[in-house]
Amino acid sequence: MKHSWREKLYTVIFEAETPGGKLFDVLLIWSILLSVTAVMLDSMSSVRAAYGQYLTTIEWFFTILFTVEYILRIVSIGSPFKYARSFFGVVDLLAILPTYVSLFIPGSQYLIAVRILRILRVFRVLKLVQYMQESQVIMQALWSSRRKISVFLFAVLTLVIVFGSLMYIIEGEENGFTSIPKSTYWAIVTLTTVGYGDISPQTDIGQVIAAIIMVMGYSIIAVPTGIVSAEFAFARRRVKHIVCPECSSEDHSADAKYCKDCGTKL
16 A cells, blocks of 8 residues: 555646546646636736736646646656657656746746646546547558659659749749749749739740649649548547556557557457
8 A cells, every 4th residue: 555645646747537536637627728828917017017917827837736736646657757758748848848948938828728738638527539540540540642643742842842843944033933842832833822922924835834743733632632632541540548557648548558659458
């Protein structure tokens, strides 16, 4: 029973299934929302002029509160270094650093808006496991298609450089295509069908090339969608939300008995 206090602390902080854990997470989410709201209000000059002192006090209050919470997470978890390197571990740290950094670099406290990322914990609190499962399918599909997407993006980059160079030669500086990088920028805007209109071809040949790029844009946009969609067929492995007591890893297959990261029994 030597470590019973750590186990109880772990249950409250990391598990949302117990009454204490759910209450902790709900209070945490409200704290996150209030602290981010205070930072946003502080960025408004009129509000800062009238309530700046109060907002600064609120900001420090929540920063100290989240600092204590971060320390408790480190203390209660079995492998603190693994947790510190995990997604939520990094976000938890980034949520408190800006206020301390602002003591040396004025204005950096506004970066504390990154705290809003911690609201992702709402998925655990409201037991929206089915949404977490679907998000895992999406992440697996994106990760599996990363090489194909990389090749595709390289091909697109080559195309826009080629078309940009052509337009620089055809249109020239007198029509706004003052350099190859600027012409490449125009090709990217045109190929992606954004069309800002700040630069446009004036010659007949240039307009023909622009029309070809526009038509190509519609077909190119569909390529990454098709690549990722194909990977969905191989990413339907269901996951369940079990938090590893050793490293805090959360996503495991439905029949998992041991943590996929550290091997701890679940």
